[in-house]
Amino acid sequence: MPSDRVFSDWLKKSRAAVSAAAVGVRTDMLGRVEQVADGIARVSGLPDVRLNELVRFENGEAGFALALDADLVSIVLLDSGAGIEAGAIVRGTGAVVQVPVGEALLGRIVDPLGRPLDEGEAIAATAMMDVERPAPAIIDRDLVTEPVETGILSVDALFSLGRGQRELIIGDRATGKTAIAVDAIINQKHTDIVCVYVAVGQRATAVERVIEAVRSHGAPERCVFVVAPASSAPGLQWIAPFAGFTIAEYFRDRGQHALIVVDDLTKHAATHRELSLLTREAPGREAYPGDIFYLHARLLERSAKLSPALGGGSLTALPIAETDAGNLSAYIPTNLISITDGQIVLGSSLFAANQRPAVDVGLSVSRVGGKAQHPALRQASARLRLDYAQYLELEMFTRFGGMSDQRVTGQIRRGERIKALLTQPRFAPLRTVDQVVLLTALAAGVLDNVPVKAFPVLRAELPAWVDSAARDAVDAVTAGKALDEAQRARLAEGVAALVNRLSADKAP
Numbered sequence: 001m002p003s004d005r006v007f008s009d010w011l012k013k014s015r016a017a018v019s020a021a022a023v024g025v026r027t028d029m030l031g032r033v034e035q036v037a038d039g040i041a042r043v044s045g046l047p048d049v050r051l052n053e054l055v056r057f058e059n060g061e062a063g064f065a066l067a068l069d070a071d072l073v074s075i076v077l078l079d080s081g082a083g084i085e086a087g088a089i090v091r092g093t094g095a096v097v098q099v100p101v102g103e104a105l106l107g108r109i110v111d112p113l114g115r116p117l118d119e120g121e122a123i124a125a126t127a128m129m130d131v132e133r134p135a136p137a138i139i140d141r142d143l144v145t146e147p148v149e150t151g152i153l154s155v156d157a158l159f160s161l162g163r164g165q166r167e168l169i170i171g172d173r174a175t176g177k178t179a180i181a182v183d184a185i186i187n188q189k190h191t192d193i194v195c196v197y198v199a200v201g202q203r204a205t206a207v208e209r210v211i212e213a214v215r216s217h218g219a220p221e222r223c224v225f226v227v228a229p230a231s232s233a234p235g236l237q238w239i240a241p242f243a244g245f246t247i248a249e250y251f252r253d254r255g256q257h258a259l260i261v262v263d264d265l266t267k268h269a270a271t272h273r274e275l276s277l278l279t280r281e282a283p284g285r286e287a288y289p290g291d292i293f294y295l296h297a298r299l300l301e302r303s304a305k306l307s308p309a310l311g312g313g314s315l316t317a318l319p320i321a322e323t324d325a326g327n328l329s330a331y332i333p334t335n336l337i338s339i340t341d342g343q344i345v346l347g348s349s350l351f352a353a354n355q356r357p358a359v360d361v362g363l364s365v366s367r368v369g370g371k372a373q374h375p376a377l378r379q380a381s382a383r384l385r386l387d388y389a390q391y392l393e394l395e396m397f398t399r400f401g402g403m404s405d406q407r408v409t410g411q412i413r414r415g416e417r418i419k420a421l422l423t424q425p426r427f428a429p430l431r432t433v434d435q436v437v438l439l440t441a442l443a444a445g446v447l448d449n450v451p452v453k454a455f456p457v458l459r460a461e462l463p464a465w466v467d468s469a470a471r472d473a474v475d476a477v478t479a480g481k482a483l484d485e486a487q488r489a490r491l492a493e494g495v496a497a498l499v500n501r502l503s504a505d506k507a508p
């Protein structure tokens with residue numbers, strides 16, 4: 001019968017279709033929000049979730065796992081959390097939080113998850129990378145030998161930085177911490193260093209000022225701004241430094257050089273404390289959880305100079321920390337000082353006395369950068385710190401009408417010149433060669449009779465003069481060489497003539 005044939009054909013086809021179909025068991029791990037408050041959701045039913053794993057709520061918002069307890073997982077919200085209520089469904093994604101990396105980020109302002117905060121389109125990332133990545137092993141590293149020039153005389157001459165170094169910028173509120181870091185970023189306009197500025201817990205206006213400064217004085221097309229302002233979710237602020245490092249590491253790992261500024265880690269520590277207390281971790285010293293040191297250590301450990309086998313790239317870190325009434329021995333400052341390779345300490349009394357940048361020469365150090373300093377600059381600044389330290393001491397004495405023989409007056413006169421040289425306006429970076437010329441002239445005593453008031457003019461006129469009249473110094477410095485005796489003597493004479501000309505110009 002035809003109907004039988006039709007039926008058996010159908011049966012055969014159906015059997016084939018069924019056996020070809022891929023049937024398997026699919027598990028979907030669903031959690032349930034039990035409680036949500038203060039940027040933290042406590043979730044049950046996600047037994048396999050990993051630390052730092054990204055989870056998604058049913059309304060599309062994201063979070064990551066910060067504390068894993070036996071039956072409840074604490075999820076830090078990365079969005080406002082306004083639409084999340086108890087009972088909401090949560091899904092683990094199996095991946096830790098990632099951030100887009102690549103060239104497409106250059107010139108952009110993004111949040112710590114790589115979502116644009118400027119008017120531009122979405123980031124066309126080269127890849128997604130974990131925000132938490134292991135630091136390079138010792139065997140993968142090389143010595144720090146190339147300088148990072150900040151253009152700030154007091155840093156380059158006294159506390160020079162090397163590529164791959166971690167240097168803390170620390171000081172009280174409003175002592176010019178951000179200004180130093182931003183000047184360092186701006187000076188990279190003339191180098192091959194890519195800059196990443198991470199703002200954690202800053203006021204939006206302060207972040208805007210930084211971006212505006214880099215846009216008008218620096219090379220914004222080689223900078224990435226990762227911004228988690230004070231108004232953003234604590235989870236975003238927590239993740240921001242890690243995301244910034246990952247973005248910078250992309251360049252480091254391709255043999256390029258990067259500089260990251262984290263503004264600032266004190267606020268990051270406060271966010272970590274807040275989140276940890278909310279997840280009921282035991283508070284330790286100053287109510288910070290016990291893992292705060294480890295948190296910042298594993299973050300800063302990621303800055304490195306890589307070995308030639310890995311491309312020789314570098315990542316230099318300039319974390320910023322705020323002190324309270326100059327107290328460097330508080331918990332977070334001591335932690336950060338011991339994690340980094342040195343610190344630039346800014347003093348509020350120096351700042352108030354218009355000594356800006358307010359670098360405290362006695363308390364600041366740079367432990368690895370000295371070897372990376374340009375030989376000509378090292379030579380020119382050899383006696384600088386000693387002379388300045390002696391001056392600071394003598395100044396105290398003479399202030400009370402103490403001794404004043406000729407030698408002492410000479411030292412004080414020199415010290416005042418050094419102080420004037422170390423005072424530098426913002427957005428006015430000095431090239432290495434200009435620094436070498438100024439310090440060579442200073443060491444030769446040429447500036448001793450120049451009134452301190454004339455220094456700003458000298459500083460402004462110097463680069464043009466150096467380019468036209470001191471070509472051999474420019475060539476030597478560009479070639480990375482020190483200057484010989486004759487060259488230095490010629491430079492000192494030249495600067496003396498320049499100073500005379502400038503004062504003659506001004507006289508009539």
Ligand SMILES: Nc1ncnc2c1ncn2[C@@H]1O[C@H](COP(=O)(O)OP(=O)(O)OP(=O)(O)O)[C@@H](O)[C@H]1O
Nearest residue numbers: 172173174175176177178179180356357424425426
């Ligand atoms: N070298 C300088 N010359 C003149 N003014 C400066 C200099 N450096 C900083 N300032 C000024 O000092 C003020 C404070 O600087 P900045 O915002 O960098 O300090 P901060 O320590 O980062 O402050 P906060 O604690 O608020 O983050 C700013 O108005 C800045 O313009």
Ligand SMILES: [Mg+2]
Nearest residue numbers: 177178179263
């Ligand atoms: Mg600041």
